Amino acid sequence: MPRRFSVCAAALLAAAVGTAAAAPPPERAAELARLVRNDCGACHGLRLKGGLGPPLTPQALAGKPVELLVATVLEGRAGTPMPPWKPFLTEEEARWIVEGLRRGDFLER
Amino acid sequence: MGTSWSAEARAAAGAAALLAAALAGCAAQPALRGTGDLGIVVERASGSLLVVDTTARRVLHRVTGLGDLSHASAVFSRDGRYAFVFGRDGGLSKVDLLTGRVVARRVQAGNSIGGAIGQRGELVAVSNYEPGGVRVFDARTLEPVADIPARGADGRPSRVVGLVDAPGRRFVFSLFDAGEIWIAEMDPDPRRPRITRIRGVGRQPYDALITPDGRWYLAGLFGEDGVALVDLWHPERGARRILAGYGRGERRLPVYKMPHLEGWAVAGTRAFLPAVGRHEVLVVDTVGWREVGRVRVHGQPVFVEARPDGRQVWVNFAFPDNDTVQVIDTETLRVVRTLRPGRGVLHMEFTPRGEAVWVSVRDEDRVVVYDTGTFEPLARLRARSPSGIFFTARAGRIGL
Numbered sequence: 001m002p003r004r005f006s007v008c009a010a011a012l013l014a015a016a017v018g019t020a021a022a023a024p025p026p027e028r029a030a031e032l033a034r035l036v037r038n039d040c041g042a043c044h045g046l047r048l049k050g051g052l053g054p055p056l057t058p059q060a061l062a063g064k065p066v067e068l069l070v071a072t073v074l075e076g077r078a079g080t081p082m083p084p085w086k087p088f089l090t091e092e093e094a095r096w097i098v099e100g101l102r103r104g105d106f107l108e109r
Numbered sequence: 110m111g112t113s114w115s116a117e118a119r120a121a122a123g124a125a126a127l128l129a130a131a132l133a134g135c136a137a138q139p140a141l142r143g144t145g146d147l148g149i150v151v152e153r154a155s156g157s158l159l160v161v162d163t164t165a166r167r168v169l170h171r172v173t174g175l176g177d178l179s180h181a182s183a184v185f186s187r188d189g190r191y192a193f194v195f196g197r198d199g200g201l202s203k204v205d206l207l208t209g210r211v212v213a214r215r216v217q218a219g220n221s222i223g224g225a226i227g228q229r230g231e232l233v234a235v236s237n238y239e240p241g242g243v244r245v246f247d248a249r250t251l252e253p254v255a256d257i258p259a260r261g262a263d264g265r266p267s268r269v270v271g272l273v274d275a276p277g278r279r280f281v282f283s284l285f286d287a288g289e290i291w292i293a294e295m296d297p298d299p300r301r302p303r304i305t306r307i308r309g310v311g312r313q314p315y316d317a318l319i320t321p322d323g324r325w326y327l328a329g330l331f332g333e334d335g336v337a338l339v340d341l342w343h344p345e346r347g348a349r350r351i352l353a354g355y356g357r358g359e360r361r362l363p364v365y366k367m368p369h370l371e372g373w374a375v376a377g378t379r380a381f382l383p384a385v386g387r388h389e390v391l392v393v394d395t396v397g398w399r400e401v402g403r404v405r406v407h408g409q410p411v412f413v414e415a416r417p418d419g420r421q422v423w424v425n426f427a428f429p430d431n432d433t434v435q436v437i438d439t440e441t442l443r444v445v446r447t448l449r450p451g452r453g454v455l456h457m458e459f460t461p462r463g464e465a466v467w468v469s470v471r472d473e474d475r476v477v478v479y480d481t482g483t484f485e486p487l488a489r490l491r492a493r494s495p496s497g498i499f500f501t502a503r504a505g506r507i508g509l
Binding site: 034037038039041042043045046047049050051052076081083084088 | 153154177178179180197198220222238239268285313315331363364365366367428429453471472
């Protein structure tokens with residue numbers, strides 16, 4: 001239920017502002033959500049509260065520009081263990097993930 | 110006469126009391142059995158674990174309420190009855206394998222990564238990311254004994270990884286941010302550990318292991334190609350760099366999951382280590398500590414584990430190759446088998462004598478037990494998002 005709500009919210013937001021990422025099809029969205037929890041979570045914590053990588057909670061990401069975060073996801077960050085996820089994600093998907101992280105969509109309820 | 114009568118009466122009363130105690134105890138006491146063939150399977154997403162029997166290949170208990178168990182690991186009390194489980198959220202839980210109950214629990218830090226139990230079995234140490242350092246607890250009660258904040262030469266706090274127990278009542282660990290290796294001696298007073306700092310061991314040690322004899326501590330480096338090696342018989346000699354520049358002239362691949370060094374893989378005089386950012390397992394001679402070979406594998410290795418007899422090494426891989434497990438023959442250094450247990454292979458644990466290996470397959474919600482001789486599956490057990498698997502045989506091993 002919360003997932004459906006947030007996907008709707010994302011769609012509405014996208015319609016309203018015109019800049020937000022379009023939600024991927026439900027199957028891909030579920031796959032991406034799993035990727036965030038498991039594979040991002042491998043370093044950032046299953047609950048995204050940080051580990052070897054910094055926390056990815058809404059509080060931690062507040063104030064960080066979306067573009068910077070999208071670029072970090074896609075290109076990685078030199079000098080840190082953060083790898084580029086470009087081979088596995090489109091820019092649109094990376095944007096959807098970043099926006100989801102900023103809203104706390106991927107946190108367990 | 111009177112004396113003997115009263116002695117008999119006392120004996121009878123004593124026997125009755127004993128019987129009553131025994132009867133009352135029946136409800137609370139688990140059936141008599143050993144724990145040498147028991148272990149745990151961490152269910153990472155649900156904060157629970159399974160207590161498993163590796164002889165019957167079945168689940169005995171599910172233990173819940175253990176917090177965030179992503180990246181959880183465990184060590185065992187020396188009697189093999191209790192598991193100490195280290196959760197990501199800083200939770201340290203002591204679980205009774207026989208009753209399936211949590212007998213003590215303490216949230217000791219904000220974010221932690223692993224732990225070790227001391228040589229005498231009376232101290233449990235936990236390594237933490239936040240706040241960076243090591244905390245030591247009484248293994249019986251989990252009451253705090255010592256706190257060792259980790260700060261580099263520049264005074265900045267550092268995350269701590271690669272914590273092991275070493276002979277001589279020592280704990281050894283690495284400072285990821287500071288690039289240091291510390292040895293904490295718990296003698297003479299565990300409340301005031303004596304710290305030996307080895308500085309400048311290399312950039313970003315990400316995990317470490319200790320050889321089965323407790324002499325050599327190896328910290329894998331993430332920030333550069335190489336491994337820092339400390340001789341714990343001679344810590345005054347500092348750290349030595351081995352395998353320096355093993356990736357020279359090659360482009361390193363992005364790393365989608367940090368390799369682990371916990372599963373020490375040694376076969377005869379060869380050690381097997383994951384190459385960071387490469388589809389290779391490095392083979393090192395443990396006498397001269399030089400590279401003697403490389404095995405090309407399916408993906409970036411995460412765990413590289415030797416079967417207890419050293420004849421095989423099993424390897425699992427980082428995303429996106431984490432549906433596969435490969436088996437290396439340690440004599441020929443060839444991959445002799447490629448298995449596809451399913452998506453999200455996170456960990457492997459051998460039974461104490463290595464006739465079987467238990468493999469956790471996260472996305473399939475199951476654990477697959479393989480025969481290591483035939484490579485055929487022997488059993489499949491349901492488990493929710495299983496990750497680490499730890500058997501009680503670890504209780505008797507140095508380092509864990």
